Amino acid sequence: MKNIYRVLFSIVGISFMFCCSSKVRNESIEYDSGITLIKKHDSLFYIQIKSDSLIDTWELKYPVYQYMIGDVDENGSNDILVGVIKTTRFDSIKRKRLFIFKNYEGYVRPLWLGSRLGKPLVDFNFIKNKEGSFIRSVEKEKSGKVLIAEYKWRRFGLEFKRYIHREIDSLRATRILKNENI
Numbered sequence: 001m002k003n004i005y006r007v008l009f010s011i012v013g014i015s016f017m018f019c020c021s022s023k024v025r026n027e028s029i030e031y032d033s034g035i036t037l038i039k040k041h042d043s044l045f046y047i048q049i050k051s052d053s054l055i056d057t058w059e060l061k062y063p064v065y066q067y068m069i070g071d072v073d074e075n076g077s078n079d080i081l082v083g084v085i086k087t088t089r090f091d092s093i094k095r096k097r098l099f100i101f102k103n104y105e106g107y108v109r110p111l112w113l114g115s116r117l118g119k120p121l122v123d124f125n126f127i128k129n130k131e132g133s134f135i136r137s138v139e140k141e142k143s144g145k146v147l148i149a150e151y152k153w154r155r156f157g158l159e160f161k162r163y164i165h166r167e168i169d170s171l172r173a174t175r176i177l178k179n180e181n182i
Contacts, residue, residue: 029067033078035103037067047080051106058101058108062086065096070126072111073153074133077103079111081126081135088115096121098135112157122146122170125177136164138173146173 027039028048038046038057045060066083073079080101087094098121100112119139127134127150135151135158148165151158165176 033069033103035069035078035080037064037082039064045082047082047101047108049103049106049108054106056107058110060084060099066124068126070128071133072100072126072135073102079103080108081124083121083124090115096123098124098137114158117151117158118149118160119147123174123177134161136177138170138177141167143167146170148173148176 029037034050036048036050038048040046043061043063045062045064047058047060049056060082062084063086064082064084066081068081069078070081071078072081080103082099082101084097084099085094086097088097095116097116098112098114099110100114101108102111103109117137117139119141122138122140124135124137127136132152135153137149137151138146139149141147145167146169147163147167149163150161152161153159165173168176
């Protein structure tokens, strides 16, 4: 069984773990590592880490479109990858962003709060294989098509490694992103 857990919120309204209704309260996804994503409503979520003696939470005041865990920085401890939709200080348009949190002695702490990757983010996936841990992203090209890029954690953030595909359609990119073997 894969160590990677993935929750996607589809544009067409299909959701695997969360219902899109605003009446739904306190839904959660819990992983065996004590990490939980709690949904209070459509634009208020909490990341929670439970240990034997501590419960710590981090508030996310934005819609979450994706959530997964994986060892991004390859330190032996699972990190929390959260796709949020929000503006930034330098970009007033609500866009998809990638936030990465770590479990620091039972406390939720930011590892990287990305305002953007190389191009506007469409989707991402955490990949762990014999070559290490990577984040693969689907990003929007100026032409309207998309690209698939690969990033690796380097000390203080994500470092671009390579383009896997450029100028492809979204449907093909989604299929490729969900399949680890390219």
